[in-house]
Amino acid sequence: MTDLPIPKKRGGFGSVRLKVFVLYAAILLATFAVFSASVYAYFRHEIYQKVDALLDARADGLNASVKVYLTTRKADAPSGLVAFFSGYKNKEGRDFSAVADSLTATELSTPKQNLRMASYVFDLNGKLLAESGAFQAPADLPPAVLADVLKDGRQVRSFRLVNRDGRQVHVRANTQAVMSENRARYIVQVLLPLKPVEEELVRLRRVLILMVVITLLVTSWAGLYLVRVTLRPVDRIVRKIRDIRSDNLKERLYLKDNGDEINRLARTFNDMLERLEKSFEAQKQTVQDLSHELKTPLTILRGQLEVALRRPRSPEEYATLLQASVAEIENIRRIIDDLLMLARLDSSGGVLEMKKVDVKSLLESLMEDAKILAESKNISVAFEAKGDATVPANQIHLKRLFMNLIDNAVKYTPEEGKIRVVLEADDPQQVRISVIDNGGGIGAAHLSQIFDRFYRGEKAHRGDSYGLGLSIVKSIVDTHQGKIEVRSNPGIETVFLVTLPRKRSVQLFSQIFA
Amino acid sequence: MLKIVESMCRSGIFKPDEAIMHKILLVDDDPRIRSIYKMLLELEGFEVVDAEDWDIASEILLKKKDLDLVLLDIKMPGYSGDVVFDAVRLYNPKLRVVVSSIYPLEEQKRLILKADDYFDKSSGVKTLLQKVKRVMHQPVSGA
Numbered sequence: 001m002t003d004l005p006i007p008k009k010r011g012g013f014g015s016v017r018l019k020v021f022v023l024y025a026a027i028l029l030a031t032f033a034v035f036s037a038s039v040y041a042y043f044r045h046e047i048y049q050k051v052d053a054l055l056d057a058r059a060d061g062l063n064a065s066v067k068v069y070l071t072t073r074k075a076d077a078p079s080g081l082v083a084f085f086s087g088y089k090n091k092e093g094r095d096f097s098a099v100a101d102s103l104t105a106t107e108l109s110t111p112k113q114n115l116r117m118a119s120y121v122f123d124l125n126g127k128l129l130a131e132s133g134a135f136q137a138p139a140d141l142p143p144a145v146l147a148d149v150l151k152d153g154r155q156v157r158s159f160r161l162v163n164r165d166g167r168q169v170h171v172r173a174n175t176q177a178v179m180s181e182n183r184a185r186y187i188v189q190v191l192l193p194l195k196p197v198e199e200e201l202v203r204l205r206r207v208l209i210l211m212v213v214i215t216l217l218v219t220s221w222a223g224l225y226l227v228r229v230t231l232r233p234v235d236r237i238v239r240k241i242r243d244i245r246s247d248n249l250k251e252r253l254y255l256k257d258n259g260d261e262i263n264r265l266a267r268t269f270n271d272m273l274e275r276l277e278k279s280f281e282a283q284k285q286t287v288q289d290l291s292h293e294l295k296t297p298l299t300i301l302r303g304q305l306e307v308a309l310r311r312p313r314s315p316e317e318y319a320t321l322l323q324a325s326v327a328e329i330e331n332i333r334r335i336i337d338d339l340l341m342l343a344r345l346d347s348s349g350g351v352l353e354m355k356k357v358d359v360k361s362l363l364e365s366l367m368e369d370a371k372i373l374a375e376s377k378n379i380s381v382a383f384e385a386k387g388d389a390t391v392p393a394n395q396i397h398l399k400r401l402f403m404n405l406i407d408n409a410v411k412y413t414p415e416e417g418k419i420r421v422v423l424e425a426d427d428p429q430q431v432r433i434s435v436i437d438n439g440g441g442i443g444a445a446h447l448s449q450i451f452d453r454f455y456r457g458e459k460a461h462r463g464d465s466y467g468l469g470l471s472i473v474k475s476i477v478d479t480h481q482g483k484i485e486v487r488s489n490p491g492i493e494t495v496f497l498v499t500l501p502r503k504r505s506v507q508l509f510s511q512i513f514a
Numbered sequence: 515m516l517k518i519v520e521s522m523c524r525s526g527i528f529k530p531d532e533a534i535m536h537k538i539l540l541v542d543d544d545p546r547i548r549s550i551y552k553m554l555l556e557l558e559g560f561e562v563v564d565a566e567d568w569d570i571a572s573e574i575l576l577k578k579k580d581l582d583l584v585l586l587d588i589k590m591p592g593y594s595g596d597v598v599f600d601a602v603r604l605y606n607p608k609l610r611v612v613v614s615s616i617y618p619l620e621e622q623k624r625l626i627l628k629a630d631d632y633f634d635k636s637s638g639v640k641t642l643l644q645k646v647k648r649v650m651h652q653p654v655s656g657a
Binding site for chain 1: 544546547550551553554589616617635636638639640
């Protein structure tokens with residue numbers, strides 16, 4: 001028995017395990033990624049809304065304070081505005097940024113030093129009039145921003161600017177026009193550097209990614225464990241099946257009573273083993289029976305020859321002996337032929353060349369041979385046809401079937417007996433052919449075994465028969481999808497009833513392998 | 515055909531090598547085998563009674579108590595070999611039993627444990643004669 005190439009992997013990743021694991025991890029990763037991205041997007045949106053609200057409040061405050069200046073001083077000149085703030089500084093001892101800060105102090109929820117906002121006042125040409133704040137923006141308002149603000153009254157946007165000491169800063173700006181008497185008079189701008197906000201978001205991103213990685217690792221490990229636990233019985237089955245050879249087909253897989261999929265798999269394997277074992281046993285039995293069956297004629301042949309060789313014989317005696325030996329060899333040849341036929345019928349699996357065969361004319365043509373066969377025992381053979389029918393069949397095999405049945409009947413019928421062959425074709429589905437003899441009948445104990453290979457009934461005479469005839473009958477009936485029954489009325493008659501279908505049905509795989 | 519062989523055997527000059535006529539019961543369901551062995555053993559000076567099945571054989575065993583040896587085919591329809599063997603020993607414990615069959619010898623020994631000898635029919639009539647004569651000179655093992 002050669003080993004089949006079986007992958008040697010045992011504890012490692014079987015391909016199913018790997019597939020399940022990869023799929024599981026991919027689903028987890030996708031879920032976590034969507035979830036984290038949503039969380040991140042939500043927080044980012046919230047932070048920017050807060051930033052915008054803060055900028056809005058501060059710009060509104062600055063706007064209001066410039067308006068106050070306009071209504072109280074009625075002055076319009078830029079120098080006047082600077083003077084206003086300067087005067088303010090002088091009066092209170094604080095500079096412009098302190099004024100601006102005081103206007104928005106109540107709005108600030110975050111510590112001022114973290115936000116480092118800057119405030120600017122421009123004239124309508126974008127020229128810087130006054131400024132305050134922690135960093136130095138370029139002197140004048142860019143013309144594009146100026147145009148937007150003069151058109152819409154206000155603008156909120158993020159951009160990068162290079163401040164006066166050459167560093168690039170990402171900022172968010174709220175730029176507003178200061179309106180008085182339905183026209184724009186000045187432009188105020190509040191800038192917030194976005195660096196702290198961005199740093200906050202980077203931290204959030206890092207935390208989220210770390211969490212995704214940790215969760216993925218933990219759940220993957222758990223998933224791997226689950227897959228392993230689930231597939232453990234499969235591993236057991238594989239190991240067990242690997243150990244099963246033709247010489248230990250009695251082994252069975254262990255079954256639990258839970259009826260799950262894996263249990264069903266094991267059960268199916270056990271059923272298959274059962275069938276294999278039976279078929280192996282049957283093969284073994286056939287080979288054993290065959291060797292015994294062939295040894296019998298060989299023994300007789302040898303016995304005859306050895307007895308004859310004990311002394312010189314006349315040519316006539318040798319001729320008789322050789323004729324007898326040829327007859328015995330013919331016996332051996334018939335056994336081998338029949339076995340070959342059985343093997344062919346077994347392996348054909350029902351795939352034979354089938355043609356429409358007229359049963360009535362086939363049986364009529366057999367009667368000649370049957371009568372010759374029956375002559376030696378003075379047995380009469382009669383054929384009755386009730387109707388006419390064709391069946392899909394292999395002509396040669398069908399002839400063999402009925403010849404074997406008639407041959408069998410001749411053997412078991414005493415001299416002067418009667419054999420009848422009856423064809424009934426009244427059923428539209430099937431044709432029934434009976435071979436009836438008035439021999440002694442068959443005891444009930446033997447009925448179930450007569451189709452077994454090499455089985456011989458009690459009354460069989462050795463030498464005439466070797467128990468393959470009825471096995472061949474059974475095999476031929478099977479390949480024609482028919483049925484055969486034996487009814488026996490001991491002491492009166494024996495009936496072999498063959499039923500053949502008029503149409504072949506398509507065989508299912510399950511039937512072929514059952 | 516068998517008649518010819520019989521006549522050939524009878525015309526041969528075989529002298530009984532035993533002063534006393536030993537009696538052998540030959541049990542075999544094949545008529546050709548029975549006929550060949552009977553001729554052979556009778557020409558060797560044995561008295562041979564033959565039986566084609568166990569029913570006839572058991573009747574003979576019950577009636578004839580002066581048998582010396584049984585040549586017993588253990589493969590006969592209807593009975594299993596070991597049961598028949600045990601029955602022979604039960605009917606007549608003094609009887610020598612040579613198991614005769616077409617099974618190989620090892621298989622015969624596995625099936626029947628305590629026979630006086632075992633004979634594979636395909637090994638030829640010379641072997642049969644040797645075995646029968648040797649067992650006749652031995653004391654009965656089953657007694």
